[in-house]
Amino acid sequence: MNRLQSAAELENFRAGILAARDPAKPCFAVCAGAACDGLDSARVASAFEAEVAKLGPGAGVEVRVTGCHGYCEKGPNVVGPHDICYFEVKPEDAPEIVARTVDGEVVERLVYAHPDTGEKAVHMADVPFYKHQTRLLIGDNTRIDPMRIDDYLAVGGYAALAKALFQMTPDQVLDEVKQANLRGRGGGGFPAGQKWETAKNAPGEEKYVIVNAHEGEPGAFMDRALFTGNPHKVLEGLIIGAWAIGSHRGFIYTRHDAPQLIKHIETALAQAEGYGLLGENILGSGFDFRVEVHFDVGIFVSGESSALMRSIEGNPPEPRPKYIRTSVAGIWDKPSNLNNVETWANVPQIISRGADWYKSIGTEGSKGTKLVSLSGNVVNSGVVEVPMGTPLRKIVYDIGGGIPGGKAAKAVHFGGPMGGSIPASLIDAPLDFDELAKLGAPIGAGGLLVMDEDTDMVDVARYFLEFLTNESCGKCVPCREGMRQTLKVLTNITKGKGRSGDIARLEDLSDVTGAACLCALGRTASDPLKSMLRYFRDEYETRIAGGSAVR
Amino acid sequence: MSEVVMQIDGKEVKAGDGTTVLQAARSAGIRIPTLCHHDKLEPFGACRMCMVEVEVRGRKNYVVSCLYPVAKDLLVRTRSERVDKIRRVILEELLAHAPNSPELVALAAEYGADRDRFDKDPSFCILCGLCVRYCAEVKGKNAVDFIERGARREISFIPEIAAKECWECQECFALCPTSYAQAAYFLTEALAFPGRRKKASAPSA
Amino acid sequence: MRDDEIDKIIEKHRSKAGDLIHVLMEIQHENHWLPRDVLHRAAEALDIPFSRVMRVATLYKTFSLTPKGRHEVHVCTGISCHLRGAAKLLETVQRVTGIKPGETDAEARFSLETGSCLGSCSLAPEIIVNGTHHARMTPAKVEDVLKDYQ
Numbered sequence: 082m083n084r085l086q087s088a089a090e091l092e093n094f095r096a097g098i099l100a101a102r103d104p105a106k107p108c109f110a111v112c113a114g115a116a117c118d119g120l121d122s123a124r125v126a127s128a129f130e131a132e133v134a135k136l137g138p139g140a141g142v143e144v145r146v147t148g149c150h151g152y153c154e155k156g157p158n159v160v161g162p163h164d165i166c167y168f169e170v171k172p173e174d175a176p177e178i179v180a181r182t183v184d185g186e187v188v189e190r191l192v193y194a195h196p197d198t199g200e201k202a203v204h205m206a207d208v209p210f211y212k213h214q215t216r217l218l219i220g221d222n223t224r225i226d227p228m229r230i231d232d233y234l235a236v237g238g239y240a241a242l243a244k245a246l247f248q249m250t251p252d253q254v255l256d257e258v259k260q261a262n263l264r265g266r267g268g269g270g271f272p273a274g275q276k277w278e279t280a281k282n283a284p285g286e287e288k289y290v291i292v293n294a295h296e297g298e299p300g301a302f303m304d305r306a307l308f309t310g311n312p313h314k315v316l317e318g319l320i321i322g323a324w325a326i327g328s329h330r331g332f333i334y335t336r337h338d339a340p341q342l343i344k345h346i347e348t349a350l351a352q353a354e355g356y357g358l359l360g361e362n363i364l365g366s367g368f369d370f371r372v373e374v375h376f377d378v379g380i381f382v383s384g385e386s387s388a389l390m391r392s393i394e395g396n397p398p399e400p401r402p403k404y405i406r407t408s409v410a411g412i413w414d415k416p417s418n419l420n421n422v423e424t425w426a427n428v429p430q431i432i433s434r435g436a437d438w439y440k441s442i443g444t445e446g447s448k449g450t451k452l453v454s455l456s457g458n459v460v461n462s463g464v465v466e467v468p469m470g471t472p473l474r475k476i477v478y479d480i481g482g483g484i485p486g487g488k489a490a491k492a493v494h495f496g497g498p499m500g501g502s503i504p505a506s507l508i509d510a511p512l513d514f515d516e517l518a519k520l521g522a523p524i525g526a527g528g529l530l531v532m533d534e535d536t537d538m539v540d541v542a543r544y545f546l547e548f549l550t551n552e553s554c555g556k557c558v559p560c561r562e563g564m565r566q567t568l569k570v571l572t573n574i575t576k577g578k579g580r581s582g583d584i585a586r587l588e589d590l591s592d593v594t595g596a597a598c599l600c601a602l603g604r605t606a607s608d609p610l611k612s613m614l615r616y617f618r619d620e621y622e623t624r625i626a627g628g629s630a631v632r
Numbered sequence: 633m634s635e636v637v638m639q640i641d642g643k644e645v646k647a648g649d650g651t652t653v654l655q656a657a658r659s660a661g662i663r664i665p666t667l668c669h670h671d672k673l674e675p676f677g678a679c680r681m682c683m684v685e686v687e688v689r690g691r692k693n694y695v696v697s698c699l700y701p702v703a704k705d706l707l708v709r710t711r712s713e714r715v716d717k718i719r720r721v722i723l724e725e726l727l728a729h730a731p732n733s734p735e736l737v738a739l740a741a742e743y744g745a746d747r748d749r750f751d752k753d754p755s756f757c758i759l760c761g762l763c764v765r766y767c768a769e770v771k772g773k774n775a776v777d778f779i780e781r782g783a784r785r786e787i788s789f790i791p792e793i794a795a796k797e798c799w800e801c802q803e804c805f806a807l808c809p810t811s812y813a814q815a816a817y818f819l820t821e822a823l824a825f826p827g828r829r830k831k832a833s834a835p836s837a
Numbered sequence: 838m839r840d841d842e843i844d845k846i847i848e849k850h851r852s853k854a855g856d857l858i859h860v861l862m863e864i865q866h867e868n869h870w871l872p873r874d875v876l877h878r879a880a881e882a883l884d885i886p887f888s889r890v891m892r893v894a895t896l897y898k899t900f901s902l903t904p905k906g907r908h909e910v911h912v913c914t915g916i917s918c919h920l921r922g923a924a925k926l927l928e929t930v931q932r933v934t935g936i937k938p939g940e941t942d943a944e945a946r947f948s949l950e951t952g953s954c955l956g957s958c959s960l961a962p963e964i965i966v967n968g969t970h971h972a973r974m975t976p977a978k979v980e981d982v983l984k985d986y987q
Contacts, residue, residue, distance in 0.1 A: 115955070115956045115957040116957040116958070116959040116960050116972075118957075118970075119957045119960045119963070119970030119972050120960065120970075120972060153957070153958070153959035153960075154959045156959070296956065297953070297954070298954070299915040299916040299917070299919075299953045299954040300915060300916045300917045300954060300958060301954070302954070302956035302957070302958055305956045306956075337862055337899065338899070338955065339955075339956070340968075373853070373854070375854070375855055375858070376858065376859070376862060378858060378861070378862060378897040378898075378899045378900065379897045379898040379899035379900075379952070380781060380896065380897055380898070381953070392855065392858065393854055393855050394854065394855060395854065395855035395856060395857050395858065395885075397889075397892055397893055397896050398896075402675075402676070402677025402678070402696065402699055403677075403699055404695065404699060404700050404701060412854075454958065456917040456920075456958035456959065456961070457916070457917055457920045457921075458920060458921075462917070462958060462959040463959060494916075497916065528916075530916055530917065530920065532920065536920070544916065544919055545916070548916075548953065549782075550782050550783050551781075551782055552781075552782065553781065553782040553783070554781055554782070554785075554896075555759070555778075555780070555781050555782045555783065555784070555785030556678050556759075556761075556785075557677070557678050557679075557680055558678065558679055558680055558722050558725060558726060558758075558759075559680055559718075559721075559722060559725070561759070561782065561783055561785065562722075562725035562726065562728070562729075563721075563725060564783070565753070565783045566725060566728070566750045566751070569750075569751055586749075586750075589717075589721055590721070592717070592721075593717065593718050593721040593722065596683075596694055596714070596718055597680045597683055597694065597718045597722065598680075599677055599678070599680070599696075768886070768888075774886035774887065774888040774889070775888070776888065777886075777888035777889065777891060777892050778892055779891060779892055779895040779896075780895050780896065781895075781896050788891070790887060790888050790891065792877075792887070793887065793888070
């Protein structure tokens with residue numbers, strides 16, 4: 082295979098792929114996402130492959146092992162022809178599914194059935210979990226084997242890159258992203274176009290672009306689902322960004338403990354390079370760009386952008402105390418533009434379909450769709466994608482199926498250890514960067530935790546503080562010591578040993594930690610507690626006064 | 633070097649472009665407390681005691697003066713209710729480790745910090761990093777460094793290097809606000825290379 | 838590990854940015870722990886102060902400066918697992934293995950770690966042993982699951 086040397090060659094190649102594929106050919110997409118994999122979906126995939134092999138080569142049935150479909154609660158997931166969804170599939174179900182599908186029939190016992198009414202839904206568009214979503218980013222996961230770049234090309238991949246390189250100038254690409262008001266999806270919500278522009282205009286020829294794939298927020302798993310399932314989408318966004326900014330060297334920073342993700346990234350990079358979509362003279366445009374992969378080895382703070390950059394340099398991941406933006410002076414003090422996986426993944430569609438189209442989705446301040454990791458005390462946990470502005474109620478009840486065991490919801494939490502909880506009474510709040518920040522529960526990376534009526538809100542704050550005390554780098558006093566002392570007070574309260582004056586102590590500590598810490602981890606460390614004291618203060622006061630260890 | 637004109641505590645101060653607010657304040661005779669700062673070392677930004685209030689184009693922010701660059705028309709306040717609160721609570725957090733450190737006790741008196749506000753912690757190191765950074769940046773020996781992370785962070789003398797370098801040097805001991813560096817060295821010596829110092833300084837082999 | 842094996846790993850990653858991390862990761866992966874003399878070797882070969890190597894090696898939970906057991910037991914303590922009962926699960930695992938997180942038992946059979954969020958929150962609460970997920974665990978299932986790991 083020779084490297085593709087022009088946009089026309091890319092389109093011809095794509096046409097060739099599509100011509101060789103028969104859309105009428107039944108295909109079984111077996112999910113190998115994290116949760117399904119943990120439920121042994123590999124054996125399900127093998128069973129399907131064995132079954133299809135028995136039909137002989139002329140049978141025209143395909144098995145595709147894909148990334149995360151999203152409905153993690155009901156895995157192992159298999160999607161058949163016409164988007165028929167089969168759930169909780171076991172290896173021994175494979176013969177029946179294959180045989181009946183070839184006969185044009187559906188295996189009723191394995192399709193979705195509503196837990197209360199028993200009403201069935203066969204196709205994805207009818208399954209409640211899926212039908213309320215807008216799956217612009219994750220929808221392709223069922224159509225792509227992450228180890229095959231041709232699958233990504235078959236769904237239109239890299240057309241945006243060709244458009245950016247040949248029909249637009251770097252400034253035009255930058256303008257489009259600015260116009261679209263794409264805001265960072267990693268937790269900061271900062272306008273990506275603005276960050277790109279700062280890096281682009283910063284002095285110096287050598288600039289870097291970085292994918293922050295270090296998903297560390299507890300309860301957040303959508304970045305891994307997206308990146309593992311569709312690495313090329315993220316890579317395409319990165320190359321477009323590099324073109325806009327004027328960068329020729331990119332870094333992907335990811336966790337070391339996700340072997341499937343690492344394998345998919347490395348394969349994607351090699352295959353893109355092989356096709357001329359990465360490396361020297363991309364698509365014959367004259368633009369050179371190469372990417373390298375780096376790892377975090379097990380500390381949450383290395384997801385903080387300046388700490389991440391220090392880690393790439395080979396230093397311990399301590400956030401930088403200097404008052405200079407990393408987009409001006411980052412890795413080795415060169416302008417470095419860092420964005421989250423999901424942010425990069427949004428870029429190709431903005432280029433293909435335009436900023437005006439993108440702005441038509443979402444709210445005034447928050448455009449586009451957002452991936453949400455829904456988990457905790459919820460019936461349907463998994464990866465969900467909805468337009469910004471969607472009321473949380475819809476996510477928790479219509480998509481999430483409500484609370485298991487018929488219990489009432491008590492609170493929802495966003496932003497993990499750097500976020501906050503809001504009470505169930507506020508569940509009509511929209512999924513919006515600014516609206517949720519005002520309520521004290523900023524979206525963060527998008528991990529939505531649902532908590533039922535039995536949840537101990539003192540323990541939740543204590544949990545997050547304990548997490549951060551273990552993950553802080555320990556350099557600055559208000560973070561290290563402030564959290565240590567806050568954790569002591571909260572632990573005592575959970576053990577029934579609260580003392581009068583505890584709330585004042587907690588408030589003082591939170592106040593100073595929020596104001597004086599060196600980095601965002603420290604500054605937001607007390608936010609969960611602050612949200613608890615805002616909405617669940619009486620629970621805290623009762624526990625302290627009553628001296629009880631349990632609710 | 634060009635100069636910028638700014639204000640610190642209402643006083644007009646001229647400072648060299650590229651210097652820090654802390655340097656500008658000192659040149660104007662205005663005192664800002666520090667614990668992890670040393671003129672021979674790169675600013676560290678860890679103790680946060682030197683936090684001041686800055687106002688730029690009407691917007692207030694709280695920054696560490698040891699690192700914040702001077703700027704034209706910058707308005708700096710080195711004392712305010714908020715700044716003092718930040719310093720007081722930081723001192724209280726550190727006094728939980730080293731309630732008898734002379735430097736901390738003096739600052740506590742100035743800011744009304746209560747040494748018993750928080751539960752005491754056995755380690756009397758305040759992790760200012762003066763010993764670590766001095767040994768790396770000034771001596772170039774790297775005999776002592778931080779290990780671990782978060783609340784478990786501590787300083788550790790590397791026995792293989794300390795055995796050769798420390799006894800003849802000892803310069804970091806005087807920098808330590810709590811005497812922990814000295815204690816840590818002696819503990820390391822006692823456990824890792826006991827008796828070697830005595831042999832080395834004995835009159836005959 | 839033999840000296841030549843270590844040297845090979847060092848040379849492989851030498852010119853990369855952040856070479857130390859890549860080297861330590863690979864040695865940890867192969868050897869399951871980082872002996873002190875190996876750290877000295879890496880420090881010298883990469884011209885990095887030994888104290889910095891120690892700092893990096895002690896900073897990250899993944900690196901172990903003591904030998905690990907034959908089976909690495911990981912109890913996920915991410916928030917989703919926590920909300921679905923990870924604390925009680927951990928208590929049981931501690932009782933059955935006889936060790937606390939970060940420890941290895943005297944026969945080097947188990948090493949126990951806790952830590953967050955391996956991204957399969959729908960399987961909460963989880964124990965992962967040698968990379969194999971044991972999903973939707975309860976304290977009652979712990980003994981049964983662990984007895985197979987000898």
